[in-house]
Amino acid sequence: MRKIKVGMLGIGNIGKGTYRTLEMGRKKIEDTTGLSIEIVKILNRHPDRDRGIDIPREKYVTDAYDIINDPDIDIMIELIGGIEPATTYMADALRAGKHVVTANKAAVAANGRMLQQLAQENQVLLRFEASVGGGIPILNAITTALVSNEFTEVLGILNGTTNYILTQMAENGASYEDVLKEAQRMGFAEADPTADVEGLDAANKLSILISLLFGVGVSPEEIPTKGITTVDKVDIEFAKEFGYKVKLLASAKNVNGHVTCNVEPSLVSQEHPLASVNNEFNAVYVTGSAVDSLMFYGKGAGPLPTGSAVMGDVISIARKIEKGGAYDLQPHLRYDAGAVFDGEGANQYYVRMNVIDRPGVLGSIATTLGAHRISIETMTQRANPSSSRESMPIIFITYDVEKTVLDEAIREIRESSYVKSIENVLRVERIGQ
């Protein structure tokens, strides 16, 4: 049995999960692939720290270049996260003729083009299934089984922390702040939750998906991104009443080569399969020219699900090494398919505001929206136990409108004497057909 030697950077939670996935699956892997895969060196800057996992001490190295420059190592796994020094290590490993597998969405979103170029020049493979959707094998499906499809749309619930928070707010009627604290206590949210709750993590993943699906480069910074910190439990309650759930959606469309995208809290129709994706689960819903609508659902994070995706990439490369032949160096990330990035695009929006309850208010709002050619699908003025004549909620849902046009109309409405506050503006996503 051919032995494939692997070096791994990082032995945090994901590193340990990857190591465990390999050990747990060793017999199955050998039976079904005929390959013996061994992680022979692991970068561990604190080899004396108890990691809570039984790994022979002699595997540990404290210098990444003990792995990068080791001619016996075929594949390097990068699991240290963050853009640097991870990008430099991966680039140097590719230059040294090693195949590279990474779970690092930030580095791939920021430097995927350069790393892919280096992989091609050095006739080696770069794979990053675990960078989007954790254990869900979506990137592999897009680049292999579904490759004959032109993709027109992707909708993703790509961040488990925010989905957990929104699910708990909906199920327990709790506030954002209370659920966040609980999530931090349970380990579902980081001490500094900014990258998750502000949508930056989802934007990194969406940037990768857009390149794979539509062949256009949109950096995470270019993606219009709004987090969940402004979602009020009142919005979740109104949404439920209207037949929606509130989810942090990462979405992108390709209409005749014009790619639009955003990451923002959105009302998702309860009929939509994404509406049943709860707690820490992720899902990616894609629409292709032949296959129509597909959804992939699973655990978007966690040591073992992420380890499953990392090992899937490692085994795929190991099979190619063993079989000989040329590597398929066609780039998975594409930046050349003739598509152009066209901003946020038109969407339906839910708007909640508080107004002074006096005759003519609804008509006045409708007139302002009409002057901006914004069509209203539904508008509701509704008293609730905490409302008074001085502060009455009005909710409306628009038909498709450019966000800039809506923003301008809302700016005008906000200046009206009867408007107390614009409470929230959220995207609306219907059943995908």
Next chain:
Amino acid sequence: MRKIKVGMLGIGNIGKGTYRTLEMGRKKIEDTTGLSIEIVKILNRHPDRDRGIDIPREKYVTDAYDIINDPDIDIMIELIGGIEPATTYMADALRAGKHVVTANKAAVAANGRMLQQLAQENQVLLRFEASVGGGIPILNAITTALVSNEFTEVLGILNGTTNYILTQMAENGASYEDVLKEAQRMGFAEADPTADVEGLDAANKLSILISLLFGVGVSPEEIPTKGITTVDKVDIEFAKEFGYKVKLLASAKNVNGHVTCNVEPSLVSQEHPLASVNNEFNAVYVTGSAVDSLMFYGKGAGPLPTGSAVMGDVISIARKIEKGGAYDLQPHLRYDAGAVFDGEGANQYYVRMNVIDRPGVLGSIATTLGAHRISIETMTQRANPSSSRESMPIIFITYDVEKTVLDEAIREIRESSYVKSIENVLRVERIGQ
């Protein structure tokens, strides 16, 4: 650009869908893979019949062996369906050194072991993604990205016709017979719907999944299979009231090498992601040792979704042909993993019966069940507008029980003087954790 030549058996709906998928996706396929794939010969026994698709007449052949024996053809696609002559054609193509791609679940379930053996002997590849779940790339995921996982469970909604019928019965309160007629009128059900509504189609697909996931051979005939013809709209209504939907589930478990399975109409908890799979959609929910729970959702039939899966296999093989090197001949269907088939196993069951409404009936039923050591999770006696004291529905849901034990208890209960009829027995599936 290397040209890969393909021969195709069959130009019915799936054949046309496959041809269209290739033509629609040609530019994308060439851009992303660098390959030019051409279907050069098509078996068409009636070349003068108008097929409603623009295909050059000179591609048509009337003898399968014009394709099987053509040394210029690299890959044969088999889309004629049925066990024979499809199996013979595939076997002869493999012997002639051609790679084979098929959408034929009946032939793969019946003869996959022999065909796979022939592929290995002749150093060529056999692929059958489209045979399970139509466009959903589940087989590819199991055999590549997820290969480090030991799988413990699969639950599938694998037949679009029956899922459409059950969804429409639930949404419109219509009877099985009325919805079947409507489905036939709309082309969602065949004129002879037996293979679909009796669960045989789902059993073929489950047999393939069991071999891929658990490495044990269970023939479709061995799988305990019950169709949807006995599902009454009353069962769907009661299920809804208790928080369930009724789905035709194909399910299999592997508990320490003991594989149990069945295909039968089941109550699925509304919290379960499978509960939101409606109409003609299919889904496969698998649980692996590292990745935990995953669900793949999409169109399980139809010309273009099936064409997407067929072309995915063709392109995967074409890439390997172009890159040279040895083929990975490790079998995907496994019959040797040390697992044994162990029948139907223990499940929760819903039982609906009609009884004469007199004191002590509930207690008597509970006593009989207790004597068989069957624990009851919930039992309800419930009048409804159509019930009388002479025929009152009783519904109970058991905890896990072997089906043979339940059947024996029900046989005893049926003999009681107060029991008018045993109306239905359906499996119950809770949220997969």
